Amino acid sequence: MRADQPLLRVAGLSVRFDTPDGEVRAVDCVDLVVDRGECVGLVGESGSGKSQLALALTGLLAANGRATGSVRLEGRELLGLPERELRAVRGRRIATVFQDPMTALAPHLTIGTQLVETIRAHATVDRATARTQARDWLERVRVPDAATRLRQYPHELSGGLRQRAMIAIALAAGPDLLVADEPTTALDVTIQAQVLRLIADLVQARGLTLMLISHDLGVIGALCRRIVVMYAGTVVEDAVATTLFDRPCHPYTRGLLAAVPDLARPDHRAQPIPGHIPNLLAPPSGCRFHPRCPLAVDRCAQEKPALREVEGRRVACHRAEEALA
Numbered sequence: 001m002r003a004d005q006p007l008l009r010v011a012g013l014s015v016r017f018d019t020p021d022g023e024v025r026a027v028d029c030v031d032l033v034v035d036r037g038e039c040v041g042l043v044g045e046s047g048s049g050k051s052q053l054a055l056a057l058t059g060l061l062a063a064n065g066r067a068t069g070s071v072r073l074e075g076r077e078l079l080g081l082p083e084r085e086l087r088a089v090r091g092r093r094i095a096t097v098f099q100d101p102m103t104a105l106a107p108h109l110t111i112g113t114q115l116v117e118t119i120r121a122h123a124t125v126d127r128a129t130a131r132t133q134a135r136d137w138l139e140r141v142r143v144p145d146a147a148t149r150l151r152q153y154p155h156e157l158s159g160g161l162r163q164r165a166m167i168a169i170a171l172a173a174g175p176d177l178l179v180a181d182e183p184t185t186a187l188d189v190t191i192q193a194q195v196l197r198l199i200a201d202l203v204q205a206r207g208l209t210l211m212l213i214s215h216d217l218g219v220i221g222a223l224c225r226r227i228v229v230m231y232a233g234t235v236v237e238d239a240v241a242t243t244l245f246d247r248p249c250h251p252y253t254r255g256l257l258a259a260v261p262d263l264a265r266p267d268h269r270a271q272p273i274p275g276h277i278p279n280l281l282a283p284p285s286g287c288r289f290h291p292r293c294p295l296a297v298d299r300c301a302q303e304k305p306a307l308r309e310v311e312g313r314r315v316a317c318h319r320a321e322e323a324l325a
C-alpha cells in the first residue's frame with residue numbers, strides 16, 4: 001500500500017440497467033475519493049443513484065445492471081473481479097449496512113450464529129471464543145441483555161435492535177470501509193438518533209472509514225466532515241461540511257439546503273425544489289439539473305459540466321462563479 005493512495009478511488013463510474021423500456025442510466029461518470037479514516041456523506045434525493053453507486057462498489061447490482069469505469073480499493077481494481085474474489089472483499093474489506101436489515105440478515109439463523117459465522121470466517125478462533133466475541137459485539141452496539149439476544153432470530157428483535165445487530169455483524173468482520181446506506185431511515189426518530197450516535201462512536205473508537213448514505217442532509221451533517229451531493233446519478237458538489245452549509249455553490253445543493261425545515265425559525269418556510277427528478281431512461285442533456293435550475297443558460301443544456309475546483313470545493317456547474325457571487 002502506498003501512503004499517498006486513498007482507501008477508495010472511484011473514477012468514471014457509470015451504472016446502467018437494461019429494462020424493457022430501454023436503458024436506465026442510474027449513475028453517470030462519478031468520481032469520488034475516500035481517504036482512510038474519513039467520514040464521507042453521500043446525499044441526494046431519492047432516486048439519485050446513491051444505492052446503486054454503493055452496490056456497484058462490491059459487485060452487488062441487480063442482474064440487469066452493469067457498472068463501467070473504475071473502483072479501486074488501495075489501488076486494486078474491483079470492477080470486473082470474479083465473484084469468488086469479490087466475495088472476499090465484501091464484509092472483510094467493504095461492509096455494507098442497508099436500510100432494511102431484514103433483507104441482509106438470514107431469517108433462519110439466530111443473531112448469535114450469524115455473528116459467530118462472521119467472526120470465524122475472518123479470523124481463526126474456536127467456536128467458544130467466537131461466541132464470547134459475539135456477545136462483546138452486541139454489547140459494543142449497546143444491545144441490552146446480549147446473551148438472550150444471541151439466541152434469538154431476527155424477527156424477534158425490534159427494528160432498532162435489528163439495525164444494531166446488523167451493524168455488529170458488519171463490524172465484526174473488521175472491514176476497512178463501512179458503507180451505511182440509509183441505516184436509520186426505517187427507524188423512529190429517537191432510535192434514529194441513538195443509532196447515529198452509535199455509528200459515530202464506533203467510527204471514532206475504531207478509526208473506521210465510513211461512507212454514510214442518506215437523502216437526509218441533517219443525518220449526513222451530524223456525522224460527516226465531507227459531503228458529496230448527488231443529483232440524478234451525477235456528483236454535483238463535493239465539499240467539507242462547513243463549506244457546504246455556509247456557502248453552498250451548486251444550485252441543486254442550495255435547493256437542498258433551502259428545502260430543510262429550520263426548527264429554530266418556524267416562520268421560515270422550507271422551499272421545495274420545483275420540478276421533479278428526471279426520468280433516467282432519457283436524462284436531460286448537458287447538466288442533468290438544468291431543467292430545474294434557476295441559473296441555467298443555453299450552455300447548461302448542451303455541455304455536461306466537469307467537476308472542478310472552485311473556492312475550496314469541487315463542483316460541477318458552468319455557472320459556479322455566478323452562483324457564489
Ligand SMILES: Nc1ncnc2c1ncn2[C@@H]1O[C@H](COP(=O)(O)OP(=O)(O)O)[C@@H](O)[C@H]1O
Nearest residue numbers: 017024026045046047048049050051052062280
Ligand atoms: N434493477 C433495476 N432496473 C432498472 N432500474 C433500476 C434498478 N435498480 C435501480 N434502478 C433505478 O436506478 C435509479 C437510482 O436508484 P437508487 O440508486 O436506488 O437511488 P437512491 O438510492 O439515490 O434513492 C432509480 O431511478 C431506480 O429506479
Ligand SMILES: [Mg+2]
Nearest residue numbers: 050051181182
Ligand atoms: Mg437508496
